[in-house]
Amino acid sequence: xxxxxxxxARRPSGGRDQLLETAVGEFIAxxxxxxxxxxxxxxxxxxxxxxxxxxxxxxxLLRAALERAVDGLFGVLELPTARDGSPVQRLRVIIAEQVxxxxxxxxxxxxxxxxxxxxxxxxxxxxRRRAFDAAITRLVRDAVDAGEVRADVDPALAAKLLSxxxxxxxxxxxxxxxGTATLPEDVVQAALTGIVPSPTPNP
Amino acid sequence: xxxxxxxxARRPSGGRDQLLETAVGEFIAxxxxxxxxxxxxxxxxxxxxxxxxxxxxxxxLLRAALERAVDGLFGVLELPTARDGSPVQRLRVIIAEQVxxxxxxxxxxxxxxxxxxxxxxxxxxxxRRRAFDAAITRLVRDAVDAGEVRADVDPALAAKLLSxxxxxxxxxxxxxxxGTATLPEDVVQAALTGIVPSPTPNP
Numbered sequence: 001x002x003x004x005x006x007x008x009a010r011r012p013s014g015g016r017d018q019l020l021e022t023a024v025g026e027f028i029a030x031x032x033x034x035x036x037x038x039x040x041x042x043x044x045x046x047x048x049x050x051x052x053x054x055x056x057x058x059x060x061l062l063r064a065a066l067e068r069a070v071d072g073l074f075g076v077l078e079l080p081t082a083r084d085g086s087p088v089q090r091l092r093v094i095i096a097e098q099v100x101x102x103x104x105x106x107x108x109x110x111x112x113x114x115x116x117x118x119x120x121x122x123x124x125x126x127x128r129r130r131a132f133d134a135a136i137t138r139l140v141r142d143a144v145d146a147g148e149v150r151a152d153v154d155p156a157l158a159a160k161l162l163s164x165x166x167x168x169x170x171x172x173x174x175x176x177x178x179g180t181a182t183l184p185e186d187v188v189q190a191a192l193t194g195i196v197p198s199p200t201p202n203p
Numbered sequence: 204x205x206x207x208x209x210x211x212a213r214r215p216s217g218g219r220d221q222l223l224e225t226a227v228g229e230f231i232a233x234x235x236x237x238x239x240x241x242x243x244x245x246x247x248x249x250x251x252x253x254x255x256x257x258x259x260x261x262x263x264l265l266r267a268a269l270e271r272a273v274d275g276l277f278g279v280l281e282l283p284t285a286r287d288g289s290p291v292q293r294l295r296v297i298i299a300e301q302v303x304x305x306x307x308x309x310x311x312x313x314x315x316x317x318x319x320x321x322x323x324x325x326x327x328x329x330x331r332r333r334a335f336d337a338a339i340t341r342l343v344r345d346a347v348d349a350g351e352v353r354a355d356v357d358p359a360l361a362a363k364l365l366s367x368x369x370x371x372x373x374x375x376x377x378x379x380x381x382g383t384a385t386l387p388e389d390v391v392q393a394a395l396t397g398i399v400p401s402p403t404p405n406p
């Protein structure tokens with residue numbers, strides 16, 4: 001068909017999502033504080049004013065990146081399978097899906113985990129992380145109360161260790177790495193039965 | 204007694220160990236790259252030339268700090284109780300002692316865990332971390348081979364998850380925090396039986 005050519009952006013990689021991804025890469029490599037809009041424009045190969053056309057500034061980029069990570073994590077808590085069933089069934093779903101979010105949104109979650117609270121946006125992100133951990137703490141407490149988890153488990157400590165176990169994956173997981181297809185289920189197994197569990201007496 | 208006053212440094216806090224501790228605090232707060240000898244001298248309340256009297260420069264400080272963390276961790280592997288006994292008994296000792304090193308050497312281990320490999324010293328530290336993880340991987344493999352750990356456990360993944368579990372404590376542990384006296388044993392328990400373990404069938 002010989003229609004007039006569709007008007008399209010000269011840089012298909014210069015869209016908002018792509019700019020965000022570039023910015024997050026720079027934030028992770030240099031540190032947020034040490035990265036300027038100048039650095040970001042150079043990394044994206046566009047002018048500073050083109051960059052400002054998409055994002056009001058550095059903190060707007062940080063906010064968009066952290067929202068993507070936070071929305072991914074809280075989306076897990078909203079899944080029907082994370083809301084129904086026994087506390088341990090829900091925990092299983094949440095841990096597996098949290099690992100999946102981490103694998104698919106790796107740079108955004110990595111950035112979220114490095115946040116230290118120096119800006120309003122960072123303090124908002126820390127508050128969201130605490131809210132997520134509080135939801136996990138409540139669920140572990142429900143599991144203990146229901147007799148599904150050993151009674152001597154401290155829910156607050158368990159939630160911190162779960163968070164540490166899951167989040168530590170950002171340190172070494174890279175997309176496409178062989179042997180990581182079963183990672184979500186492997187982490188669930190480790191959380192529920194141990195990282196180095198005894199053989200079951202009756203296998 | 205009316206002896207002549209003992210000659211003492213005007214700043215008892217200006218010794219080598221204290222300077223190192225101050226520097227590590229600044230490295231953690233600002234990031235190593237963003238910290239100058241100027242910043243360090245100011246934080247320590249001494250002149251730059253007094254600082255250089257103790258340390259040849261910034262990288263010498265980093266090296267001393269990372270050596271302290273690395274020596275602490277490798278010291279664990281050298282403990283008699285970490286060298287004798289079944290693989291799982293040795294793992295129990297190593298995990299507990301690794302948590303203790305982390306608690307007592309918190310800032311130094313925190314710095315070690317943030318190292319990204321930008322300098323020769325940082326690459327040395329990363330190599331030492333890999334060597335430590337390799338020792339744990341071998342021990343988990345021995346435990347699987349001895350039938351002490353479930354046969355479907357992947358030793359390399361288990362070593363990564365163990366490292367993640369233990370090291371995540373630096374994110375929230377602070378000395379003197381109530382309820383952390385049993386942390387070393389709690390982490391051992393979590394690693395061997397699960398963070399949210401089922402109640403034992405016959406308690």
